[in-house]
Every structure is written in C-alpha cells, then in structure tokens.
Amino acid sequence: MDGAILFVEEIGEAPYRIDGLLAQLRLAGILERLSGLVFGQFTDTDPRPPTRPLGDVLAEYAAFVNGPVARGLVYGHVDEKSALPVGVRARLEVTDDDTYLLPHPEVRLAVFASGSGTTFAALADAAERGTLGPVEVALLVSDRDDAGALGRADERGIATARSRPEAGDHAARLLRLLDAHDIDFVALAGYLRKVPPPVVDAFREQMLNTHPALLPAFGGQGMYGRRVHEAALDYGVRWTGATIHLVEEDYDTGPVVLQQPVPVRPDDPPQTLAERVKQIEHRLYPEAVRLFAEGRVTVDGRRVMISGTRGA
Structure with missing residues (x-):
C-alpha cells in the first residue's frame, strides 16, 4: 500500500x-x-x-x-x-x-508575472479549490503597471506589488518585499525579467518557472511566448511540450521537475500550438507546486526525485 x-x-x-x-x-x-x-x-x-x-x-x-x-x-x-x-x-x-x-503552517507563495496572468490564475484557482496542497497564494509581483495579472489578483483579494528592475538596489528591495509578506516559495509565471542572483540564492530550490517547450530545447535568453513556438515550428520538431523547472541564475537552466510532451501538427500555426501547450502548463504547474509544498521533492544535482509516485 x-x-x-x-x-x-x-x-x-x-x-x-x-x-x-x-x-x-x-x-x-x-x-x-x-x-x-x-x-x-x-x-x-x-x-x-x-x-x-x-x-x-x-x-x-x-x-x-x-x-x-x-x-x-x-x-x-x-x-x-x-x-x-x-x-x-x-x-x-x-x-x-x-x-x-x-x-502545519501553509506555504506562502508569491507569483511573479509580467503579462495577462492566465498562469497566475491557474495557480490561484488551484489554491482556492484545495488542489494546490497546503499553499496560500499570498502575493502577486509584476514589473509592469499594465499587467493583466494585477487585475486578476485584485479580483481574488490577493496582495500585489510592483518590482522596479530599473531602480537601484533591486535585489535588496525584492528580498525585503518577500520577507515582509512572509513568503516561503516563489513561482515565476510569465515573468520576463531576470530574477537577481541574490533573490535566486535566497530561494534556492524554492523557486519554480514554467517554459513552453521541452527544455533544454528552445530555451535561453529571449525565448519566451510566441518566439518559442515559432522556433519549434521552424525547426520541424514533431513534439514540443511544457517544462516546470527550478530557477537558477541563468535563463532556463535549472533542474527539470515535471515535463509533458505535446504533439506538433503539420498545419499548426504558432497560436494554436501555444494554446495546447498552455493547457498543459496550467495543469503541470499547480502539480509541481503541490509536490514541493507536501515535501515530496528531493534535488540531487540536476536530478529531481519525487516520492510517493511510482517510477520516481
């Protein structure tokens, strides 16, 4: 059993x-x-x-x-x-x-987002349904004043804050913000800024990101959103997918936590491929956060092991 x-x-x-x-x-x-x-x-x-x-x-x-x-x-x-x-x-x-x-205290989660906030909403809604594990989505951080994610957070009564990467002492200000909200874990959800190394270090193995491809393919600086799907189609791959990975100092280099492939159809335009991949991301990301919140993840170098599941 x-x-x-x-x-x-x-x-x-x-x-x-x-x-x-x-x-x-x-x-x-x-x-x-x-x-x-x-x-x-x-x-x-x-x-x-x-x-x-x-x-x-x-x-x-x-x-x-x-x-x-x-x-x-x-x-x-x-x-x-x-x-x-x-x-x-x-x-x-x-x-x-x-x-x-x-x-047992809930894990207090901060989500960083730059765009419309659909992935943030997937996490917040999972928390509301009780499928995110012992997690409270406590804060939404955005680098853009017009980000749709801010409105989605306001609708749900979740605190919001602006990050100002162009201002001085950005890392220290982010760390003070996260500390003020008692944040335990960070999820990047379409956040287009590079997280400062001191913040990455403070949340080592406690910060996740989602990428709309099967890393290490089609990752790295400048590879986000539509660009990723266009690159996959231009290369002619038969499969792409979604990856949830730990965050390191460089773009898209952290150990992989979860991945799921998505077939590429011969007549796929970037937007339809993006929509199918996004559906997978919205399912995988809450699952990954839940696994960490339940203490079921062990990281050994680049290998991520998940307890309580067969084949882990």
Missing part, C-alpha cells in the same frame, strides 16, 4: 497498540509508506503503561510519513482546545515529556 493514510481513531487499549499495529502492517508488507496519520485524542486514563513511550513510536514513524494529516493528538492531556479539526494538516512535535500534533 503506497501513499496510504492510516486512520488510528480511538484505539480501545490506549496508545501502545499503535506500535504493534504499525509493526504488523510493515512486517506483512502491506504498508510501504504513509502519506498521513489520522489520530483521535488519547488520554492517560488507562493504568497500564505503554511498552514504549508514544513519543518514541511516532518519532520513528515521522520519517516514514509524508506530513501527518490529523484530527489531533494529545497524549496525557484531556484538552479539547488542543485537538485539531478534521482534515487540518499537522506537524509532529515530540518532546521529552509529551507528543503533540500542531497545525
């Missing part, structure tokens, strides 16, 4: 049965990885001591679980205020005296 959620709900004989239950599942080969643990509330009313402290049990399985999702665990305390609502993402905190599930 890969990627299951184990429900441990009011086990009758108190916490020490969890240890035996999890061990039996693993030894039987039924359980390979947990994507969450759902607990009820345990108390210390049972006089029989656990075979091992509950904290030890759960600490062992914390590395085995991709982000506990829990109603709440309070061992040794009968305090309803400490329990979490059903479905709240939680983090496990083990102390010498006790074990708690605490609310």
Whole structure:
C-alpha cells in the first residue's frame, strides 16, 4: 500500500497498540509508506503503561510519513482546545515529556508575472479549490503597471506589488518585499525579467518557472511566448511540450521537475500550438507546486526525485 493514510481513531487499549499495529502492517508488507496519520485524542486514563513511550513510536514513524494529516493528538492531556479539526494538516512535535500534533503552517507563495496572468490564475484557482496542497497564494509581483495579472489578483483579494528592475538596489528591495509578506516559495509565471542572483540564492530550490517547450530545447535568453513556438515550428520538431523547472541564475537552466510532451501538427500555426501547450502548463504547474509544498521533492544535482509516485 503506497501513499496510504492510516486512520488510528480511538484505539480501545490506549496508545501502545499503535506500535504493534504499525509493526504488523510493515512486517506483512502491506504498508510501504504513509502519506498521513489520522489520530483521535488519547488520554492517560488507562493504568497500564505503554511498552514504549508514544513519543518514541511516532518519532520513528515521522520519517516514514509524508506530513501527518490529523484530527489531533494529545497524549496525557484531556484538552479539547488542543485537538485539531478534521482534515487540518499537522506537524509532529515530540518532546521529552509529551507528543503533540500542531497545525502545519501553509506555504506562502508569491507569483511573479509580467503579462495577462492566465498562469497566475491557474495557480490561484488551484489554491482556492484545495488542489494546490497546503499553499496560500499570498502575493502577486509584476514589473509592469499594465499587467493583466494585477487585475486578476485584485479580483481574488490577493496582495500585489510592483518590482522596479530599473531602480537601484533591486535585489535588496525584492528580498525585503518577500520577507515582509512572509513568503516561503516563489513561482515565476510569465515573468520576463531576470530574477537577481541574490533573490535566486535566497530561494534556492524554492523557486519554480514554467517554459513552453521541452527544455533544454528552445530555451535561453529571449525565448519566451510566441518566439518559442515559432522556433519549434521552424525547426520541424514533431513534439514540443511544457517544462516546470527550478530557477537558477541563468535563463532556463535549472533542474527539470515535471515535463509533458505535446504533439506538433503539420498545419499548426504558432497560436494554436501555444494554446495546447498552455493547457498543459496550467495543469503541470499547480502539480509541481503541490509536490514541493507536501515535501515530496528531493534535488540531487540536476536530478529531481519525487516520492510517493511510482517510477520516481
């Protein structure tokens, strides 16, 4: 069972049965990885001591679980205020005296956009639907006062800010802006400016970009939008596609996170090809952000590994 959620709900004989239950599942080969643990509330009313402290049990399985999702665990305390609502993402905190599930903070996402904002809207709408994972789209940054993305952000009640690359001390001002909004992660969505190296460094492996081709093909400085599709058609490729990649100091050179090919039709003009690729980008980008927010991505040099999926 890969990627299951184990429900441990009011086990009758108190916490020490969890240890035996999890061990039996693993030894039987039924359980390979947990994507969450759902607990009820345990108390210390049972006089029989656990075979091992509950904290030890759960600490062992914390590395085995991709982000506990829990109603709440309070061992040794009968305090309803400490329990979490059903479905709240939680983090496990083990102390010498006790074990708690605490609310897991959402990832606060800033999106950078220069254009109409359709990719920004795809991310914001995914967050609204709950399919972006534990992510709040907290800020829209644009280098253009007339960018359509600004209006889309205003419609959704999302804070906006202008970047001014032509002004001095651009990197420091961007870093102060992101810090003021408590930003954890950045997504470039049709942002046509080069992100200053200090900002890239501050968000190393926490900044993504989308590109409308299968990198490393048709990438680099000046390759964006219609230009990319014209280059693909001029070259005569049979397949193009969409790439979500990590951001490095140079254009379109970061490790690839997700890619999906799109066939090129013999009679394709750039605009129809662009529309089909954009549809894929709008699906892949929220998926990539969700994978990072759920802690399922590991980067090793140029290789990006995704846990919890077959073949990763």
